[in-house]
């Protein structure tokens with residue numbers, strides 16, 4: 001990779017390996033996230049998408065491989081580089097990971113208190129600003145359990161964005177949601193990604209949604225990224241793994257149609 005290409009990348013992952021009890025989950029996974037882009041990592045359940053993201057988020061230590069953030073290697077023992085990465089990144093976990101005993105405002109303030117050297121007044125102002133940007137200011141004193149599912153997701157996003165990160169990692173942001181809410185969450189990610197111009201890395205099963213809103217997609221299979229490219233390239237890729245995965249929705253429709261008509265005469 002030449003230097004010009006490298007400066008256009010915010011994140012570059014090379015040869016990531018991770019095994020649990022000698023069972024390899026990641027076996028040389030790679031990924032490129034260009035600055036200001038939305039990249040989705042697709043893959044079947046259990047292929048290691050969350051493990052991949054956790055290695056990036058420093059929740060899991062990879063066995064081997066390199067992660068470069070803004071051109072700088074995040075070496076295992078390099079605390080300066082790791083702290084810089086943490087300050088410049090945000091995370092949105094599958095479960096939202098909100099603290100139930102803290103108000104919306106307190107939840108959003110937490111990353112500022114943990115990673116920045118700000119006065120109490122500045123923390124409050126910036127937290128209120130983030131809540132207002134996500135249209136949640138009037139709910140600042142509510143606890144997460146007093147908010148709807150969609151509002152909780154927005155609150156988790158406000159918390160992920162309050163430090164004005166350059167990179168936000170999303171782990172299955174639509175897990176457990178119905179199709180309408182899945183669309184709404186992807187729309188929210190795409191909207192704020194454009195508004196705040198952060199780079200986003202989204203791990204998901206949702207193929208149509210990911211193809212609609214991503215600049216690039218990658219597919220994890222057997223421990224490596226078997227595909228990396230644009231959504232258009234993914235849609236026509238002849239690779240077996242991509243075709244099988246892409247066509248699974250169509251296959252379901254065909255299989256159901258093959259069951260014939262229901263007893264009550266309703267078309268299937």
Ligand SMILES: Nc1ncnc2c1ncn2[C@@H]1O[C@H](COP(=O)(O)OP(=O)(O)OP(=O)(O)O)[C@@H](O)[C@H]1O
Nearest residue numbers: 020025043044045046047048049050051052172205
């Ligand atoms: N801490 C751990 N210890 C042992 N095995 C683990 C651990 N974390 C993940 N695994 C295993 O790694 C494999 C990949 O899990 P992972 O959660 O990354 O899959 P995924 O692609 O994100 O799946 P899904 O889409 O269903 O969330 C699974 O077999 C899982 O059991």
